Amino acid sequence: MSDNFLDVKNLKVHFPTDDGLVKSVDGLSFALDRGKTLGIVGESGSGKSVTSLSVLGLHKGGRAKISGEIWLDGEELVSATPEHVRRLRGKKMAMIFQDPLSAMHPYFTVGAQIIEAYRIHNKVTKKVARKHAADLLGRVGIPQPDRRVDSYPHEFSGGMRQRAMIAMALSCDPELLIADEPTTALDVTVQAQILDLMRDLQRDFNAALIIITHDLGVVAELSDDILVMYGGKAIEYGSAEDIFERPEHPYTWGLLGSMPRLDREPTERLLPIKGSPPSLINVPAGCAFHPRCAFEGRTGGKAGTEVPELAETEGGHLVRCHLPREERRAIWANEIKPNLESA
Amino acid sequence: MTAEPLLSVQGLEKHFPVTKGLLQRQVGAVKAVDGVSFDVFKGETLGLVGESGCGKTTTGRLITRLIEPTGGKVVFDGHDITHMSQGRIRPLRREMQMIFQDPYSSLNPRHTVGAIVGAPFKIQGVQTEHGIKKAVQDILALVGLNPEHYNRYPHEFSGGQRQRIGIARTLALKPKLIIADEPVSALDVSIQAQVVNLLEDLQSELDLTYVVIAHDLSVVRHISDRVAVMYLGKLVELADRKALYETPMHPYTNALLSAVPIPDPKRRQGRERIRLQGDVPSPLNPPPACRFHTRCWKAQEICKVEEPPLLQLAPGHQVACHFPENAPAAGGTAEGTTEAAAPAQT
Ligand SMILES: Nc1ncnc2c1ncn2[C@@H]1O[C@H](COP(=O)(O)OP(=O)(O)OP(=O)(O)O)[C@@H](O)[C@H]1O
Ligand SMILES: Nc1ncnc2c1ncn2[C@@H]1O[C@H](COP(=O)(O)OP(=O)(O)O)[C@@H](O)[C@H]1O
Ligand code: SF4
Ligand code: SF4
Ligand SMILES: [Mg+2]
Ligand SMILES: [Mg+2]
Secondary structure, X not given: OOOOOEEEEEEEEEEEEOOEEEEEEEEEEEEEOOOXXXXXXXXXXXXXXXXXXXXXXXXXXXXXXXXXXXXXXXXXXXXXXXXXXXXXXXXOEEEEOOOHHHXXXXXXXXXXXXXXXXXXXXXXXXXXXHHHHHHHHHHOOOOOHHHHOOOOHHHOOHHHXXXXXXXXXXXOOOOEEEEEOOOOOOOHHHHHHHHHHHHHHHHHHOOXXXXXXXXXXXXXXXXXXXXXXXXXXXXXXXXXXXXXXOOOOHHHHHXXXXXXXXXXXXXXXXXXXXXXXXXXXXXXXXXXXXXHOOOHHHHOOHHHOOOOOEXXXXXXXXXXXXOXXXXXXXXXXXXXXXXXXXX | OOOOEEEEEEEEXXXXXEEXXXXXXXXXXXXXXXXXXEEEEOOOEEEEEOOOOOOHHHHHHHHOOOOOOOEEEEEEOXXXXXXXXXXXXXXXXXXXXXXXXXXOOOOOOXXXXXXXXXXXXXXXXXXXXXXXXXXXXXXXXXXXXXXXXXXXXXXXXXXXXXHHHHHHHHHOOOOOEEEEEOOOOOOOHHHHHHHHHHHHHXXXXXXXXXXXXXXXXXXXXXXXXXXXXXXXXXEEEEEEHHHHHHOOOOHHHHHHHHHOOOOOHHHOOOOOXXXXXXXXXXXXXXXXXXXXXXXXXXXXXXXXXXXXXXXXXXOOEEEOOXXXXXXXXXXXEOOOOOOOXXXXXX
């Protein structure tokens, strides 16, 4: 059992493939309450999408090997039947994808798709459902919703399609909403509109929201808590303030150093991470980040052999690194932070 | 900066015909680039920003003459190349190279890295002192790739490494001007920073001039000396980096900058954001006069009937707007404009 609305414990999702076992998610734990937003960040292939699909039960019955526990409102989902999880999907939890075109059927009107989703879970007449669909389209900012319910997805612009998909996801008042790269395909002015919309809706619906992205700006805009993933594992987990103001993991430092920022004086140089993200078939032994880590030499050879624990540093802020806490804090304060601020 | 620009673009236009039916009757035109003018000086980086479909890539392809303009002029290093034949343009091509967005599709999967990076030498009939292999290996080392990987294929490399291969191929010809079209947007954040730093190092080492096309305003600020903003085929603002980011004059530039998410959770409260309505209109049927008037919160009657010319309102700062923000008190002088303020009929 669990006190949180959503509680994921030691989730593992492994795929057997011809090339070997892909450990896409390898022992992930996090928790989330209604009305709160969790941001999951990481580079491509770090396991973000597999995590979200697993929570929604979309890997059930496939070749994925799933273990661990997913508690949603007091119910455990890893051991539940696929039928049961399917019933919860749409009603209790829903997903917003990066590419609305792939999530919508091209031959049915936007309205018809919302109506169908709504009527699966609600015994109402077509007329009532249609009214509900138009209301939702209006709610997500589609102009002339009474007319636009009869439009086809291709008649919408990219931003409108993303709004329509959000309307579809909201059709049954879900209590958990997972958005996987919801604005990555959008232009910056439209992205700002969608982020505003998600913030407003979350407040109104009091849902638990998970937003998955590689964009640190987007997570900072929305998240209460942030989980940083690397190689299928959480390497740092804490409040948004923990992650942006007192990050303690060398990978998080690397992400911050790699990113030019408009809210600060321009720096002379970016401070990238060397190398590239690991393949999940062949995750480096010990600390998965050690081949790219600038501080690997300071952990006395442990980094290459021993997997560091995800351990609490202070007040719910968790870090997976062999460096002692005091040393991490000193490095951040003296060696990293000053270089991020200005030339 | 020297007075003579390395590249001068004057009133550049590309109207793609839109045809219909079996007879391919022309029913309209996509005004992908519609009267764009700017200069690029030796050794500088000009950033070109704007939302999807505003004509950035088309501008790049026009400059490198991958496509032919329907109007205007491109002058490179003193030569008018606008309508130069492919034969005559070949030696100039070498000096003016384009780097593409997608490191996956822009490399031939069946060729080794050695063949890919060496090809420009062969095509151009360049004889190098120590043979092509040695020259290629030198360039691989220069862009941070292992020269031993000469015989590997593109799929054996990561996205960032493939982008380095693309850059190596470009450098093979010792170009003077590089047009980089979204050189980092397909890459992971940590890899983006590696490639941005590489581009900067190469610029100072090899004395390169860049036009960097990107939609990421933070990356553009980091890398550029001057920045040009496009909207629906038009240049709406051009200024040096500091002026553009600190005192943007065009309402669209202001809206763009205000829309960028700030990676600072403390700042999300109390941040005033300009919320633009709607999406970018279709370039097939752009709004008349000021093309931004359908989304602009400052729009007046005049904006719908009279196209604002691109004027220099402060030294080196050009803007096309009837009611600019942050404008100095005195009126502007018409300079660098190529277009009469006639309303565009569509
Ligand atoms: N060959 C073509 N035929 C017809 N229209 C074209 C052609 N190439 C581009 N266009 C149109 O011209 C406009 C500008 O396209 P362009 O590729 O230059 O945009 P862009 O600014 O590079 O956008 P993005 O940020 O999405 O790459 C678009 O509306 C596009 O659809
Ligand atoms: N159905 C699958 N079969 C095998 N491997 C998979 C499958 N789905 C995802 N993976 C692998 O799992 C890893 C994590 O993928 P994903 O969660 O999509 O990453 P991202 O963090 O970019 O969303 C990747 O290495 C990916 O190739
Ligand atoms: S454990 Fe060692 S290698 Fe891993 S992040 Fe910490 S310092 Fe770097
Ligand atoms: S000319 Fe008018 S509509 Fe256009 S940007 Fe300026 S104020 Fe806005
Ligand atoms: Mg993903
Ligand atoms: Mg483009």
